[in-house]
Amino acid sequence: MHIPTTTLLLSLSIAAVASAGLDKPGQFRRLGACPDMGCIFPPDRAHFIAGAKFDVRVEVHAEGSTSPNPKYTLQIQKLDQAHTSTSTDNNDDYNPKYQRRFARANSPPQDFSTFLDAKPSPQETWNFTYFKDAAAYWKARDGDTTTATPVNVVSTAWRQVQLLDPGTYQVTLQYDSGKTTEALWTVDPAPTTRKAKNVILFIGDGMTTAMITAARLLSKPHSSGHYLQKLHLDQFPVLGHVMTHSLDSLITDSANSASAYNTGHKSSVNALGVYPDSSPDPFDDPKQELLAELMRRRSKKLGGRGGVGIVTTADVWDATPAAVFSHTRRRDEGARIIDQMIRGPTAVVADVYMGGGGNKFHGNKGGESLNGTDYYAAYEKERGYKVVHDKASMLTYEGDGPLLGIFHAGNMNVWLDRNVYKHNLNSPGSSPLGGDASALDQPNLDQMVIKGLEVLDRRYRKEGWFMMAEAAAVDIMMHPLDYDRALADLLELDSTVGKTKAWLKRQGLDKDTLIIVTADHGHSFDVYGSVDTQYFNSFESEQDLEKKNSIGTYEFSGWPSYVDADGDGFPDEWDVQYTLAAGTVAFPSHREDFQVNINGSRVPAVAQGNSHHHYSEYVPNPGDNVHGGIMKAGTLKAEANNGVHSFQDVPLFAMGPGSEAFAGVMDNTEVFHKIAQALGLGGK
Structure with a gap:
């Protein structure tokens, strides 16, 4: 078959376009998603649903006193064929094997703004510093102000763009008189069928297979080495394993790992729903559309706007719950994250929002809210929430409005202290309302989840809903090596899963609901x-x-x-x-x-x-x-006072409609895409 030469713009499959960069070794880098002096966000290997919204930013860097050239272009083209292959030729200084990209297109590259009919923001400039190696970093920690490397930046951003046509796209940044940075983006078709009406995503933060094994041993009777009973998790029909690496590091934290579940994109440590750039503002980084945002604008053909619930035993602004609704590269911006929930530019405004973290909701004694705002009143008046602060008030709520339950000034007390060593609840200043009172009447995870499901079902039984429920203290207690408290909270998660399954069956929702139980990362326990x-x-x-x-x-x-x-x-x-x-080993x-x-x-x-x-x-x-x-004797750096995460794969359990997709080994970003397929997400 004759192919016109005009269609072979990059190459045929026998000629390499460019080497596709592998992750380079080393602990320090200028910017995580940017191996070159020219940066594209989203970076190489980004994976989208057709119609999902996202931001794009390009940065051009220059180190030292040099200024970057402000003349650069961004082009995009859709490819007919694209793949990478690994070569054994040693043409790289850090890996004897390297990858070459092969591509073929039917049309020439186009200007990015023209192709997407999107107007870029005005060009921006700023500067930042970074450390090139461990020696520079630790010298700076000891007071040496000369070891940081300055970087000057010029940048352009495009906000809220969409790719509607499925396929593979090549994006090319040309800068510094001939240098290029390239990225391949993959766009999947928007789901056209819907398998599950509802999805519950349980997160055992930090949970590993070894912890589940230990929890089983603590709680289940056994005879001659045989268990007479098993955990609720043991009875799930589908088992998978999730790879947890972040965009630019071996070990992930809860922020970017939970973001992978909620966006389908890799990110960096501390980041929520964004690709971290180098800009001074931690809230202007390129955003990735969240599963909950897609849930809110799901097409009427596939059920329309769905409900969203968030339940945690941690601060409600902490990494895992915030990943459902927040966009920032700095997870510790709790006060602004609380504001994002109801006042953000794309506020999710969940129907159910329960956990701890009351100190960021008010300006009373012990409060740290944004500008001293009373967010309990704001949530109630601006968004119609019923606000409760104790178990009794939560359990008696039977209304039709959204529910905000904040039960502690910080992280909620763990199961072992809420139910066994209750004297530890007497902690002045722990009240979610501020002042010197203690939070003595906190609900358990199962009570919050069941009440949350009741609210979601009342508000969205026809349209369906998504809930993320987190057993946060598995991780919170593993850090200080408090294994009893961590395993008790894992057992609380298992008990909650069992009670949730029973509730769904009583309500006739079990056949319509996909249940997933997994972790965001592990500990080396x-x-x-x-x-x-x-x-x-x-x-x-x-x-x-x-x-x-x-x-x-x-x-x-x-x-x-x-x-x-x-x-x-x-x-x-x-x-x-x-x-x-x-x-643990750390x-x-x-x-x-x-x-x-x-x-x-x-x-x-x-x-x-x-x-x-x-x-x-x-x-x-x-x-x-x-x-x-x-x-x-410690195995960590001298300034460490707690244990740290590990990089092991984490288990995933699934049951219900669409659960078969979760069998086997998968990347954490794939969990998002499998949930999106089950729920029929993707906007026009």
């Missing part, structure tokens, strides 16, 4: 034996060798003493003789006694007062040694 705490505690504080002999491995790793006689899914006693020998220096802390969460390490550095150095906390724990 595992169990390697059991501990006889009575023998452990019989030795003095510094007798580490003798105390270690209480740890049984292999044939001596006998069963722990936990029993769930009342069948509620939780151990009846947590302070038992035989416990789990458990831990921790500050601390002393470990393998026993529950009855007086609140652990504080494993404290700052020492005689550090010669400009930053704090952490040492084992003497107050953490109730039973004289064994010394564990």
Whole structure:
């Protein structure tokens, strides 16, 4: 077949257009999504639904005192064929294998603004600094002001653009008199069918397979090594595994990992619903349309506007819940995130919004709201929310309006303190209303979820709804190495899943609802034996060798003493003789006694007062040694006072319509696309 030469603008499949850059090694970089001096956001490998809205930004960088050339162009063309292949030729300085891009198009590249009929913003300039390596970074931490590298930037942005035609697009930035940066974008067809009327996405923040295994052992009866009962998670018909890497780092945090679930795009640590650029404003970065935003403008043909619910045991402005509705590269901007919920340019305005974080809602004593605003009143008056602050008020709400439930000044107390060691709730200043009162009447996760589902069902039974529900303290308690509290919250998640399934069946919604349970990232937790705490505690504080002999491995790793006689899914006693020998590979220096802390969460390490550095150095906390724990020398940097995330794949459980798509190994961005397909999302 003869192909006119005008159609072969880049190449035939036998000629390489350009090398597709692999992720380069190293801990420090100028800008995460920008390996060159010319930057395109969204970057290479971005994946969209046809019709989804997104922002585009280009940046041109120059280091030192040099100014970037303000003359640059951005072009785009749709490709008929596009793929990459790996070559064994050593043509790269960081990897013996490299990739070449092959492409073919039927039309020439076009000016980006003309192609999308979109007007760019006025050209902007700014500057920033970065550290090229660890030596420069740590010298700066110790006060050296000369080690940062300055970067000058010129930039242009296009806001709220759409690609309506599915296919592969090549975007090319030409800058600095002939230099180019290229990106391939993939656009999937907008879903034309709808499998699930509703979706519930449960997030066990930080949850791993090893934690689930340990939680099962704590709570389920067993005989001759066989479990007589299993967790609710164990009974899901579909099991998958999710890869969690971020756009530019090995280890993710909750912000950009939760964003991947809500946008289908990779991002960077601390970022929510954006591609992080280098601009001074953390709220003007290129935005990615959220699943909840698509839910709000879903076509009438596929059911129309759907309901949205957000439930968490953390601050409601924290990373995982905020990923459902927020756009910012800085997750700790809690006060502005609270404002975004009802006043943002594309405010989601969820029908259900429950958790902690009350200190960002008011300007009373202990309050940190934006400009001292009373957001409880604003949510009520401007958006019609019913506002509640305790379990009793929440449970009695039967109205038709949206529900805002804020139950603590900060993160809600964990299950173990809400239900077993209740004296820890007496904490002056923990009230969500400010002042000196304590938050003594906090609901459990299952109560918030069921009440939230009741509200969603009343408001959107015909159209359907999406709920994200987070068991946040699995992660929050893994950080200070408080494994009992973390596993208790994992069991609370499992119990909530079981009660949710029962509620859906009673309401006749079980056949219409896709349920997904997964994690946003992991911790390097595992169990390697059991501990006889009575023998452990019989030795003095510094007798580490003798105390270690209480740890049984292999044939001596006998069963722990936990029993769930009342069948509620939780151990009846947590302070038992035989416990789990458990831990992580990433921790500050601390002393470990393998026993529950009855007086609140652990504080494993404290700052020492005689550090010669400009930053704090952490040492084992003497107050953490109730039973004289064994010394564990830290595996993290000296300024670390908590454990950190790991990079392992996390499990995913699914059931209901569309669940078959979640089997196997997938990237975290794929979870979004599978949910979008099940719900029939995608705007005109």
